[in-house]
Structures are given as C-alpha cells and as structure tokens.
Amino acid sequence: MRRQQRLLLLAGLLTPFFAQAAAVLTISPATRSIQAMQGNVVGWGFTISNPDANFLAVTSADFCKTTVVAGITVCDQFPDPSFGIFTDYIAQFNFIVAGPAPENPVVSQVFNQALLTGIGSFAIAPAAPFGTFSGQILLTYDLYSRSPNDPLFDPGVDLITTGNTLTANAAVSAIPEPATILLVACGAAALVLRRRSFAGLHFHETAREL
Amino acid sequence: MMIGEVADLLIRDYGVYNALSTDGGGSVSLAMEDPLTHVRSLVNSQSNGAFAREVATSLAVFASSMTNVTHTVNTSPSGLSFSVDGSAYTSAQSPTWSYGSSHTIATTSPQPGPPGTQYSFNNWSDTGAISHSLSGGASSTTYTANFDTQYQVATAVSPAGAGTVTPATGSYATAGSTVGLQAAANAGYSFQGWTGPVANPANASTTATVTGPISVTANFTAGPTGLSGLITGKSGPGNARTSTITLTNLGPGAANAASINSFTLTQTSGAACTPVITSPLPVLVGNIMPSASASGSVTVDFTGCAPANRYTVAFTYSANAGVVTGSKTLYNQFQ
Numbered sequence: 001m002r003r004q005q006r007l008l009l010l011a012g013l014l015t016p017f018f019a020q021a022a023a024v025l026t027i028s029p030a031t032r033s034i035q036a037m038q039g040n041v042v043g044w045g046f047t048i049s050n051p052d053a054n055f056l057a058v059t060s061a062d063f064c065k066t067t068v069v070a071g072i073t074v075c076d077q078f079p080d081p082s083f084g085i086f087t088d089y090i091a092q093f094n095f096i097v098a099g100p101a102p103e104n105p106v107v108s109q110v111f112n113q114a115l116l117t118g119i120g121s122f123a124i125a126p127a128a129p130f131g132t133f134s135g136q137i138l139l140t141y142d143l144y145s146r147s148p149n150d151p152l153f154d155p156g157v158d159l160i161t162t163g164n165t166l167t168a169n170a171a172v173s174a175i176p177e178p179a180t181i182l183l184v185a186c187g188a189a190a191l192v193l194r195r196r197s198f199a200g201l202h203f204h205e206t207a208r209e210l
Numbered sequence: 211m212m213i214g215e216v217a218d219l220l221i222r223d224y225g226v227y228n229a230l231s232t233d234g235g236g237s238v239s240l241a242m243e244d245p246l247t248h249v250r251s252l253v254n255s256q257s258n259g260a261f262a263r264e265v266a267t268s269l270a271v272f273a274s275s276m277t278n279v280t281h282t283v284n285t286s287p288s289g290l291s292f293s294v295d296g297s298a299y300t301s302a303q304s305p306t307w308s309y310g311s312s313h314t315i316a317t318t319s320p321q322p323g324p325p326g327t328q329y330s331f332n333n334w335s336d337t338g339a340i341s342h343s344l345s346g347g348a349s350s351t352t353y354t355a356n357f358d359t360q361y362q363v364a365t366a367v368s369p370a371g372a373g374t375v376t377p378a379t380g381s382y383a384t385a386g387s388t389v390g391l392q393a394a395a396n397a398g399y400s401f402q403g404w405t406g407p408v409a410n411p412a413n414a415s416t417t418a419t420v421t422g423p424i425s426v427t428a429n430f431t432a433g434p435t436g437l438s439g440l441i442t443g444k445s446g447p448g449n450a451r452t453s454t455i456t457l458t459n460l461g462p463g464a465a466n467a468a469s470i471n472s473f474t475l476t477q478t479s480g481a482a483c484t485p486v487i488t489s490p491l492p493v494l495v496g497n498i499m500p501s502a503s504a505s506g507s508v509t510v511d512f513t514g515c516a517p518a519n520r521y522t523v524a525f526t527y528s529a530n531a532g533v534v535t536g537s538k539t540l541y542n543q544f545q
Contacts, residue, residue, distance in 0.1 A: 059540045069458045070503040074438035076460055091541035095520070140440065140540065148544065154517045155544035156448055163442035163456070 023050040023098065025139055025166040027119055028110065033171040038128050043111035043121040044137065044170060046090065048098045050106075054160055055099035055144045061088045061120050065135040066167055073165040079133045084124040084172065089116050090139070095148075103147050124174050134171040140164065230269065280306045282352040283315055290329055292317040292355050307346030316341030317355045320382070326364075326423025328382055329357035359385040363418070364425040369466050371497050372399040372430035383420040391416050393428035398464025398500040402429040432530045433463025435500065439470075439527050439538040442505065444545075448512045450488070451545050454505050457527055461500030465529035468495040473508045473525045478541070480519030485545070486511040498529065512545040520544060 028045035036042045050056040063086035064075035079086065090096055090109070093116040098107045111118030119137050146158040211219075213231055220226035232238045243250040283294050284302035291300050293316045307313060317340060319331030331340050335354040338344065344353070360382040365375040373395040383389045393414040395401050401414045406426030410416040418424055436459075443454035453473075459465040469492040475485050493506040508525070521544070526537040 057542050059542050060538075067460070069438070069460060069501050072438075072440065072442075072456065072458050072503060074440070074458050074460065076436070088539075088541070095542050142542075142544075148518065148520075148542075151518075155444070156446075156451070156517065159444055159544070162444055163440045 022052050023048060023056050023141070023164075023166055025137070025168045027137055027168045027170060032169050033132075033134075033173065034122070035173040035175050036124055037177050038124055038174055039126040041113055041121050041123045042172060043089070043113060044119040045108070045110040045117075046119045046137075046168075047106060047108040048096065048139075048166070050098035053100055055097055055103060055147045056141050056164075057144065057148055058091045058094075058096040058139060058141045059162075060140045061090045062086065062138045063120065063122060063135060063170060063172075064138060066138050072163075073138065073167060075138055077135070079122075079135070079172070082125055083128045083131075083133055083174065084122050087121045087123070089118050089120045093117075097148055099147060103149070122172050124172065128174040130174050130176060132171055132173040134169075136167040137170045139166040139168075141166065232269075278306050279309055279346060279348065280304050280350055281346070282350070283354075284352070285317065285355045285357065287329065287357060287359070290317065290321050290355070290357060309346055309348050311346040312343055313346060314341065314343045315353055315355075319357070320360065321357070323359070326362040328360050328362070330360050330382075330384070332356045332358050361385055361420045362423045363389055363420065364423070365391070366425070366427040367393075368427050368429050369497070372396055372432070372464065372466070373401065373428060375426075375428045385420060385422075388417045388419050391418060391426060391428075393430075395430050396464070396499070398433055398435065398459075398462065399430040400433055402431045404428055432466045432533075435463035435465055435530070435534055436460040437465055437468065437498075437527055437529055437534050437536045439525060439536055441523065441538075441540055441543075446509070448515070448517070448545055450509055451512055452507050452509045453523070454507055455493075455495075455525060455527075456503050456505045457495050457498060457529075458503040459498040459500055459529075463530075464500060465498040465534060467531070468498050468504065468529035468534075469493060469527065470495060470506045470508060471526045471528055473510075473523070475510065475521040475523055475543075478520045478522055480516045483512070483515035483519060485515055485521070486513075495527075510545070515545060517545060 026047045034042045034044070048056065062075050063079065065077040066073050067076040096107055097103050098105060109117040113121055141164050142162040143160040143164060144158045145160055146153050217229060220229055239252060240254045241250055242253050282302060282304050283292065285292055288302065289300055291298055293299065294303055294305055295313050315334070317331060319340060320328040322328055333356050334342065335352065335356065336344065363377060363381050363383055365377065365379040367373050367375055373393055376392045377389070391408060393401050393404070404411040404416060404426055406418070407424055408416045408418045408426055418426060438458045438460060440456055441453050442456040444451060446452045455470055457465070457468050471492045473487055473491060477483065487508065488511050489508045493508060495504045495506040498504045520542055522539060522541050523543045524537065524539045526535065528535040
C-alpha cells in the first residue's frame with residue numbers, strides 16, 4: 001500500500017515535467033551575454049529542440065525583459081533605443097520549422113549578419129551609454145499537426161495552437177573602445193606620475209630650507 | 211346651599227331652564243348609567259345608609275347616546291395614501307363615528323412622489339403607530355399622517371468599472387439633510403474629481419446638501435500602464451477565418467477601452483491573392499485591469515488564397531484614449 005502511494009506521489013511529481021518537456025530554446029554564445037563597442041552590431045545564434053510529434057513554426061522574436069501576465073509570457077520592458085535596437089532574423093528572414101521527419105526536431109543557426117541567420121541582431125547605438133541590458137529572447141511559435149512544408153498542409157485543419165512562447169536569458173553590454181581604455185589608462189598614469197613628482201619636489205624644497 | 215341658590219346657579223351657569231326639586235332629604239337616591247360600559251350604579255349616599263325606602267317614587271331621565279361625531283383623517287403633505295377601517299384613500303376624509311366606537315387608521319411608507327422624490331412616514335398627529343386603532347371621541351378630531359420629503363441621490367462612476375461610490379445610486383435622503391459621499395478607485399485607476407453639486411469636488415470624501423433630487427459622478431483616470439498583444443487563436447473556415455488577439459495589461463494602471471485599431475496582412479509566399487479583412491476596425495476589446503488580459507477578434511476572408519500561403523501580420527492596439535499604444539508583427543502566419 002505504501003509502495004503504491006509512493007509510486008503515485010512520484011508519478012504526480014514527475015507529470016508536470018513530462019508535460020512541459022516540449023520545445024526548448026538555447027542561444028549562443030553559451031554565456032548568452034554579448035559585449036561590444038558602441039556602434040557595433042551583435043547577435044545570437046540558436047538551437048530549437050522540439051521532441052514532440054507536432055511541428056513548431058517560429059513566428060517572431062524579441063529581446064526584452066519578460067514577465068508572465070495572466071499566464072502569457074510577454075515583453076515588459078524593451079532596451080531603450082538610445083542603447084540599441086533588436087532586429088528579428090529568425091522569423092522575419094527565415095522560416096524555421098522544427099519537428100519530426102521530414103523536418104528536423106533540432107534546428108540550429110549561428111548568428112551571421114550578412115546571411116541574416118540566428119535569432120536576431122542587436123545594433124548598439126553609436127552613443128550608447130556604457131552598461132548592460134539583461135533580459136530574455138522571447139520567441140513566439142505556432143504548433144501544427146502537419147508540417148507547413150507538406151503539400152497537404154492545411155492550417156484550417158492542422159493548426160493546434162498559436163501564440164506559444166519560448167524564452168532564453170540574454171544580455172548585451174556596451175563597452176568602451178580599446179583606444180578609449182588606453183587613453184584613460186595613460187591619463188591615469190600621467191596623473192599618478194605628476195602627483196609623485198610634485199611630492200618629490202616638495203620634499204627637496206623642504207630639505208633645502210633646513 | 212339653599213334650593214333657591216341652587217336654582218339660580220343652574221339657570222345662570224348651566225342654562226337649565228326646567229328643573230325638579232325632590233324633597234332634598236336623605237331619602238333621595240341617584241343612580242346613573244355609564245355610557246360606555248352601561249353599568250348602572252348609585253352615585254350618592256343616602257342618609258340612612260344602603261337601605262332604600264320601602265315605598266319609592268322614581269324619576270328616570272333618559273338621554274340619547276353621543277353619535278354622529280364627524281372627524282377628519284388626512285396626510286401632510288396632502289394627496290398621500292392612507293386607509294380608514296381598511297378603505298384606501300388619497301384625499302382627506304371626514305368619517306362620522308359614534309362616540310366610543312373602535313376604528314383603525316393606517317398608512318404606508320415610503321410613498322412615491324414626483325421623479326426623484328418620495329415621502330417617508332414620520333408620525334400620526336395622535337402619536338399612534340403607522341397603523342393603529344382608536345376610539346371615536348366625543349368631539350371632532352383631526353388625525354394627520356405626517357411624512358418627511360426625501361430626494362433621490364443618484365451616484366455614478368466614470369468610466370464604468372473604474373471605482374465605487376457610496377452611497378449606492380438610488381438611495382434617498384431627507385430634504386435639507388447633508389449626505390456623505392465617498393469615492394474609491396479600483397486597482398489601476400486614481401480618483402480625478404466629482405461632477406455634480408458636491409461641497410468639495412476635488413476630495414474623494416465629500417458631502418452634498420439635498421435640496422432636491424441630485425446626481426453626482428465620481429470620475430477616475432487610469433494609471434500609467436503598458437499593453438502587449440499576441441494572436442492566441444485562429445478558427446473558422448477560410449472564407450471567415452477569425453484570429454483571436456489577446457491584449458495583456460502589464461500594469462500598474464488600468465487599460466480603459468482597449469481596442470485593436472489596425473490589422474494588416476502582407477503576403478510573403480505562394481500565389482498572389484487578396485485576403486479581405488471583414489471585421490470593422492477598430493475592434494473594441496474593453497477595459498483590462500492590471501495583470502489581466504482580454505481578447506478581440508478579427509475575421510479575414512481568404513477566398514482565392516492557397517492554404518499554404520504565408521503572410522506577415524501586423525496589428526496595432528491602444529487604450530486610455532490613445533495614451534497607451536502598442537503593435538505586434540508576426541511572421542510566417544497562415545490563414
């Protein structure tokens with residue numbers, strides 16, 4: 001009896017995990033955080049894993065701070081345009097479908113600005129304040145029972161759900177140019193040297209007075 | 211007092227014009243009947259105690275009972291309903307009651323008046339209850355049901371659902387009295403002010419003097435907020451394909467009269483066709499409380515379009531009279 005209860009309890013605990021073990025979004029680089037100088041364009045690659053029997057079609061991507069409201073994951077705060085602007089690559093310039101054969105359950109792309117691949121790009125403003133915007137990549141997708149690439153595909157019949165979301169943490173940091181860093185370092189060194197020489201001169205003058 | 215003096219007194223002070231004198235001794239007995247109980251009893255003391263004389267001479271005097279006394283029953287203000295012995299009236303009545311007879315006068319409260327006015331029972335002039343019995347008196351009496359005039363206090367909230375007001379609309383207050391008013395904002399709104407005859411329009415807690423029917427409105431304004439939009443469902447045949455657009459209020463303010471203002475489709479694959487948006491825009495979604503969502507529908511006729519055609523869908527939305535706006539673009543959309 002106790003063993004049955006334990007099994008039931010274990011099944012109850014595991015059920016949510018199995019139920020939620022659907023699509024997963026991972027982004028690259030692995031640190032999920034990108035540092036770049038002002039005026040640069042950076043971006044993220046991605047891997048979408050969809051082990052289910054359904055077909056996942058990506059419909060949009062955003063870079064923002066997300067929150068869950070009324071059961072829906074939404075963007076709560078976007079980066080200030082004075083810091084930079086995100087551009088959706090994965091849905092705007094690609095048609096990503098992840099699922100069973102003939103599709104692939106795992107789809108990956110590296111970020112390439114020229115080829116417009118990856119999740120998307122983030123153009124750091126030329127005068128962006130130095131700092132970091134930490135948020136999430138928010139992906140929306142629709143699920144179909146038949147691949148949208150199948151000649152027999154009919155969205156009126158094959159659509160399962162729409163407006164689904166996936167998230168992955170991501171961050172962008174605007175950092176100074178190396179030349180700026182070097183200049184600041186030189187300035188600091190000069191300041192230190194000047195203080196030292198001033199202290200030495202003061203010592204000599206004091207000794208002469210004595 | 212001598213017999214002559216008694217005669218003078220009766221003639222002068224009581225108007226007696228015909229009197230009879232007995233022997234004036236202790237042998238006279240005077241018995242009277244109570245007009246209410248009809249019980250007869252000896253009312254004087256004989257000189258020889260309770261023993262009557264063996265040979266008696268009786269003189270009986272009969273008087274008719276006191277009937278047909280006319281009274282008045284009415285209301286103040288006049289014209290209100292009342293009843294006398296179960297019969298209803300709305301104008302003054304003059305019933306004739308015999309002395310000592312039992313009757314019931316009654317009224318109801320409150321009674322309606324002109325629009326926004328009612329009358330509330332205060333008292334009967336004889337201090338009886340709203341419905342009470344009385345005994346017909348020997349003299350004419352006026353029985354008046356006194357009412358207090360009351361005026362309706364109509365309260366409202368703008369925009370609807372933005373808050374609450376006490377007292378609730380439709381209550382009545384006595385003419386000339388001062389009624390307290392209290393406005394409370396719902397989540398996502400803040401109090402803006404009163405419109406109507408209130409003492410302090412800028413204060414959520416104020417008063418109004420009731421000199422007639424009054425109508426006051428508590429005005430609220432939605433706090434700062436943000437909206438997010440997403441297509442969360444599609445249904446229906448190709449010639450009437452409906453997209454459900456869910457707007458989510460990010461708070462902390464309310465999103466009042468949220469609406470979907472535009473909806474466009476740009477075809478990105480397949481043979482060219484012309485989907486027709488058949489829903490009139492804007493689509494009113496309604497008021498959305500903070501951290502809540504609400505949906506609206508946009509229907510598109512995809513007649514002549516291949517099912518595999520892909521589109522980019524862009525829609526815009528707003529709330530709080532355009533103070534809050536937003537847009538969403540979804541790619542790789544099918545009908």
